[in-house]
Amino acid sequence: MISADERSSWFKNWPSAPIPIPRHIKKYPGVLDLIEYDDMKVFAGRAYGGGSIVNGAIAIEPRRSHFEQTFPWINSEEMYSTFFPKALKQLKVSQIPEDFFKTSEHYEYTRAAESQAIKAGLTTQFFGNSYDFDYMQKEAKGEVYPSALGGEVIYGNNAGKFSLDLTYLKDAESTGNVSVKTLRKVCNIEQLQDADKLNKLKLEVQVLNKQGGVDAIEYYTCDKLFLNAGSTGTSELLLKSQASGTLNNLNEHIGQHWGPNGNIMTGRNFVHAAGEAQSTIPVKGINMWDGDRDGSKYKIFAEIAPLPLGLETWTTLYLAITDNPERGSYYYDKASQTVKLNWKRSQNEYSINAAKELIQKLAKANGGRTSSLLFSKGFGDNFCYHPLGGCVLGKATDDFGRVKGHENIYVQDSALIPGSAGVNPYVFITGLAERNMSYIMQQDFV
Numbered sequence: 001m002i003s004a005d006e007r008s009s010w011f012k013n014w015p016s017a018p019i020p021i022p023r024h025i026k027k028y029p030g031v032l033d034l035i036e037y038d039d040m041k042v043f044a045g046r047a048y049g050g051g052s053i054v055n056g057a058i059a060i061e062p063r064r065s066h067f068e069q070t071f072p073w074i075n076s077e078e079m080y081s082t083f084f085p086k087a088l089k090q091l092k093v094s095q096i097p098e099d100f101f102k103t104s105e106h107y108e109y110t111r112a113a114e115s116q117a118i119k120a121g122l123t124t125q126f127f128g129n130s131y132d133f134d135y136m137q138k139e140a141k142g143e144v145y146p147s148a149l150g151g152e153v154i155y156g157n158n159a160g161k162f163s164l165d166l167t168y169l170k171d172a173e174s175t176g177n178v179s180v181k182t183l184r185k186v187c188n189i190e191q192l193q194d195a196d197k198l199n200k201l202k203l204e205v206q207v208l209n210k211q212g213g214v215d216a217i218e219y220y221t222c223d224k225l226f227l228n229a230g231s232t233g234t235s236e237l238l239l240k241s242q243a244s245g246t247l248n249n250l251n252e253h254i255g256q257h258w259g260p261n262g263n264i265m266t267g268r269n270f271v272h273a274a275g276e277a278q279s280t281i282p283v284k285g286i287n288m289w290d291g292d293r294d295g296s297k298y299k300i301f302a303e304i305a306p307l308p309l310g311l312e313t314w315t316t317l318y319l320a321i322t323d324n325p326e327r328g329s330y331y332y333d334k335a336s337q338t339v340k341l342n343w344k345r346s347q348n349e350y351s352i353n354a355a356k357e358l359i360q361k362l363a364k365a366n367g368g369r370t371s372s373l374l375f376s377k378g379f380g381d382n383f384c385y386h387p388l389g390g391c392v393l394g395k396a397t398d399d400f401g402r403v404k405g406h407e408n409i410y411v412q413d414s415a416l417i418p419g420s421a422g423v424n425p426y427v428f429i430t431g432l433a434e435r436n437m438s439y440i441m442q443q444d445f446v
């Protein structure tokens with residue numbers, strides 16, 4: 001985090017970060033991208049493994065009530081007995097051992113934030129993570145390379161984290177049926193009108209060089225196309241292909257039902273030392289979503305986040321998820337020939353109010369104040385880590401992710417979820433893909 005070099009960021013001159021890092025870097029295909037829409041900045045992983053390379057690996061099964069409200073027509077019994085447990089197993093999710101948590105200097109920041117929350121009558125809870133906690137304990141003893149305890153996370157972990165390249169993608173590679181091409185950007189999809197009515201698809205692909213230029217264009221033709229480019233990538237590709245007249249039968253839901261998963265960041269100063277050495281892997285959150293002692297007006301789940309600057313900041317940081325009902329949409333802008341996001345900053349009002357309620361409760365019981373050095377007015381409401389929607393399951397696709405209007409195009413990523421997962425989304429995304437693919441394998445690959 002502190003000594004980020006060009007490997008940190010996708011063709012940027014400054015490291016992409018929620019809190020600015022004043023350090024000039026050269027443009028390079030680094031792992032974290034920052035997509036700047038007019039009123040919202042979206043962080044996204046750019047690597048073999050996507051967001052799993054840059055994420056905090058927090059792995060939480062969605063609340064059943066939230067899942068059922070989102071997709072009432074899906075058999076939730078099957079999701080919770082089969083597909084979410086399968087996702088958690090494949091993602092190698094475990095929980096931090098409590099004795100290590102209680103004694104490690106690297107979790108002082110979490111324990112400090114937790115004691116403040118308890119004093120304020122709030123509920124805290126552990127959650128799972130795809131980080132290898134056996135490895136972390138060896139890091140603490142100085143036996144192995146320090147990754148989580150060495151300040152690594154949003155620019156990738158060089159060890160310790162079970163990112164997708166070490167789980168799902170490794171399994172796929174071991175079949176011998178997969179070839180991987182990196183530094184390729186798909187820029188258009190065309191449904192071919194052939195006499196045999198095979199409905200093949202043709203992809204136009206840019207071959208990028210390490211300065212961000214385009215060295216060549218490649219074309220690929222395929223029988224079936226699985227789009228897993230994330231909420232921004234999948235939506236952008238479909239909308240661009242629609243605008244270029246090569247996918248003409250997409251329906252009106254493409255680009256719609258977008259939301260930032262109610263993301264909001266905030267911090268508090270001067271209550272308790274947070275520790276100089278911090279693990280980058282969050283393990284606990286404050287749950288004001290399911291109620292608290294004094295009752296709360298807003299639903300908010302605040303992950304106790306690290307601020308690993310290598311010095312005592314007297315600050316606790318929270319990355320929160322709220323039940324913000326507002327939705328936006330992606331659209332193709334003819335004038336600039338780019339895809340834009342229709343979202344106004346004012347649409348994050350629910351999240352700001354929810355974060356304020358949390359901060360006020362903490363302040364009432366503990367003193368201290370909102371950290372306005374980190375974010376203007378104390379709240380980071382103009383960026384998100386969890387973009388969701390744009391090609392929603394059952395609306396833009398059928399009930400299993402087959403894109404409506406075109407044969408042989410499938411979507412299996414965060415674009416399927418309409419704006420809110422209620423918790424950090426990657427288990428939700430993975431469980432849904434497990435479910436959809438189990439049916440697609442039986443029905444479309446006979």
Ligand SMILES: Cc1cc2nc3c(=O)[nH]c(=O)nc-3n(C[C@H](O)[C@H](O)[C@H](O)COP(=O)(O)OP(=O)(O)OC[C@H]3O[C@@H](n4cnc5c(N)ncnc54)[C@H](O)[C@@H]3O)c2cc1C
Binds near residue numbers: 055057426
């Ligand atoms: C900093 C950060 C921290 C996060 N922490 C957590 C966490 O702790 N827990 C959690 O649950 N979630 C977390 N998330 C969110 C989570 O990582 C994402 O929700 C998840 O990765 C989305 O999965 P996806 O499959 O939809 O897309 P992605 O993981 O974004 O994968 C899409 C892939 O497609 C590629 N792509 C996009 N467009 C194109 C194109 N045109 N051509 C070729 N390739 C393309 C991208 O480069 C990327 O590799 C975090 C996200 C960020 C950015």
